[in-house]
Amino acid sequence: MNTMIKVARYHLVQPVLFVMLPLAALAFVFAVNAARGGATFRGGLAVIFVLFFGMGVQRIGRWLPFGLALGATRRSFYAGTALLGVSMSLVYGLVIAGLQAIERATGGWGQSVNFFQVPSLPLNGPWYATWLTSFVGLSLMFVYGMWYGIVNRRWGMLGLLAFLAVQVLAVLAVYSLAGLGRHFASLSALEMTGVIAGLTVVCLAGGHATIRRATV
Amino acid sequence: MTPAISVTGLTRRYPDQVALDDVHLTIGTETITGLLGRNGAGKTTLLRILAGQEFPSSGSVRVLGSPPAENQNVLRRLVLVREDQVYPDFQVYPNFKVSHALRAASFCYPNWDAGLASSLLKDFGLRAGKAIKSLSRGQRSALGITIGLAARAEVTLFDEPYAGLDAVARQIFYDRLLAEYADFPRTVLLSTHLIDEAAALFENVVVIDRGRVVLDTAADGLRGMVTTVSGPVLAVDSFTQGRPVWERRGLGSQASVVMVGQVSDDDRERARSLGLDLTPLSLQQLVIRASGGSAGAGSLTMRTSA
Numbered sequence: 001m002n003t004m005i006k007v008a009r010y011h012l013v014q015p016v017l018f019v020m021l022p023l024a025a026l027a028f029v030f031a032v033n034a035a036r037g038g039a040t041f042r043g044g045l046a047v048i049f050v051l052f053f054g055m056g057v058q059r060i061g062r063w064l065p066f067g068l069a070l071g072a073t074r075r076s077f078y079a080g081t082a083l084l085g086v087s088m089s090l091v092y093g094l095v096i097a098g099l100q101a102i103e104r105a106t107g108g109w110g111q112s113v114n115f116f117q118v119p120s121l122p123l124n125g126p127w128y129a130t131w132l133t134s135f136v137g138l139s140l141m142f143v144y145g146m147w148y149g150i151v152n153r154r155w156g157m158l159g160l161l162a163f164l165a166v167q168v169l170a171v172l173a174v175y176s177l178a179g180l181g182r183h184f185a186s187l188s189a190l191e192m193t194g195v196i197a198g199l200t201v202v203c204l205a206g207g208h209a210t211i212r213r214a215t216v
Numbered sequence: 217m218t219p220a221i222s223v224t225g226l227t228r229r230y231p232d233q234v235a236l237d238d239v240h241l242t243i244g245t246e247t248i249t250g251l252l253g254r255n256g257a258g259k260t261t262l263l264r265i266l267a268g269q270e271f272p273s274s275g276s277v278r279v280l281g282s283p284p285a286e287n288q289n290v291l292r293r294l295v296l297v298r299e300d301q302v303y304p305d306f307q308v309y310p311n312f313k314v315s316h317a318l319r320a321a322s323f324c325y326p327n328w329d330a331g332l333a334s335s336l337l338k339d340f341g342l343r344a345g346k347a348i349k350s351l352s353r354g355q356r357s358a359l360g361i362t363i364g365l366a367a368r369a370e371v372t373l374f375d376e377p378y379a380g381l382d383a384v385a386r387q388i389f390y391d392r393l394l395a396e397y398a399d400f401p402r403t404v405l406l407s408t409h410l411i412d413e414a415a416a417l418f419e420n421v422v423v424i425d426r427g428r429v430v431l432d433t434a435a436d437g438l439r440g441m442v443t444t445v446s447g448p449v450l451a452v453d454s455f456t457q458g459r460p461v462w463e464r465r466g467l468g469s470q471a472s473v474v475m476v477g478q479v480s481d482d483d484r485e486r487a488r489s490l491g492l493d494l495t496p497l498s499l500q501q502l503v504i505r506a507s508g509g510s511a512g513a514g515s516l517t518m519r520t521s522a
């Protein structure tokens with residue numbers, strides 16, 4: 001536990017990346033969307049999810065070697081990094097929920113802008129549901145990014161191709177199973193959040209198993 | 217007493233080569249050991265395995281009594297300073313600075329000495345606010361040395377710690393290492409190519425060649441153990457008769473022979489009367505020969521216990 005906290009502190013010695021970068025990116029994409037106007041949802045909110053994926057990749061690719069040099073084990077590095085990513089997801093989930101509430105209350109920032117209300121996803125309900133869903137979604141992206149980074153470190157480009165191929169096959173298999181695809185489409189917001197949470201746990205376990213033999 | 221480092225039958229195979237081949241090694245606590253050998257001999261692989269950064273293919277490794285890999289209890293008492301250390305430096309803003317690296321080290325190492333770290337930075341002329349990506353090779357080495365010494369870890373591993381450092385900075389490193397070692401004794405294993413320069417530091421010397429330990433001995437035992445005898449052919453032959461000889465060179469009536477074994481006072485007296493020159497081999501020359509230089513591969517495998 002102690003080392004987990006140390007790893008999290010290590011990631012935060014240069015806090016700008018974690019604290020400011022997602023906010024800055026969100027502000028930029030929001031400004032572009034607002035300038036174009038219109039009530040159509042264009043998916044700008046996805047930028048923060050993509051960013052969390054990228055942060056997960058970076059924390060393994062860039063931060064692992066010095067982390068191990070500082071005496072962390074792979075397991076404690078993984079646990080500490082995941083802990084920080086999930087905590088950041090909690091914070092940014094709240095930011096999304098708050099901004100969504102403001103958007104709704106101000107009639108789309110007074111301009112009918114629809115940025116934070118995602119119509120077809122469970123990101124359109126009460127603030128706590130939005131918080132929960134975006135928390136789980138951001139966590140998934142971060143943890144998946146870490147796993148991706150670990151696969152890259154261990155097996156390089158060929159490993160990544162195999163990793164992605166397996167995922168495509170898994171998705172195809174799920175959808176080809178009669179009725180399963182349709183079943184997903186009919187899930188409620190909360191059930192969908194549950195599925196994302198399940199995927200997060202799968203990625204968390206996968207990354208944990210993969211980092212055990214990573215070398216620097 | 218448990219040795220600080222104990223390695224038996226350690227082998228590390230890669231698809232294209234064998235980096236370490238049946239290595240046996242024991243290093244006592246509170247000693248300074250030189251780890252010497254050519255590029256690609258296996259020094260870095262050995263140090264990475266000792267630090268739990270790499271895994272053995274077979275064999276057993278114990279550091280402070282336990283296998284180091286994924287062992288928090290060992291790793292928090294160990295530091296490895298690598299020549300090719302990767303820091304979390306980015307190509308774009310924000311910069312990861314020297315001060316960030318030191319701050320991270322300060323809460324990871326229980327014995328961290330912040331005063332020592334800042335005085336080392338001052339000696340090396342390294343600014344804490346400098347971005348790591350803009351450091352020169354020598355400055356990166358200075359940062360590694362600072363972390364390695366200020367960590368005050370029970371097991372301190374240096375892999376080519378002073379690449380790119382100038383002579384003055386290298387002397388600072390030697391002086392600080394010895395002073396620190398006196399204040400806070402620890403087990404130091406140092407790999408280097410500047411053998412004669414660092415020779416005075418070493419209590420023990422380990423030479424690796426092509427993944428094998430070819431020499432593992434106390435440095436004191438080595439001094440004067442191998443001697444070059446030169447002079448008239450007949451006198452040289454009569455002097456070296458019955459002694460192990462590594463190399464023999466002749467030039468007309470003169471000969472030069474590299475002879476193994478301590479030279480006694482009687483031997484010296486005899487050499488003088490025969491008109492022979494006795495020159496002890498320096499550590500560097502010894503390592504060159506032990507690494508299969510002019511003595512030929514495999515002709516020498518010395519294991520002296522001191």
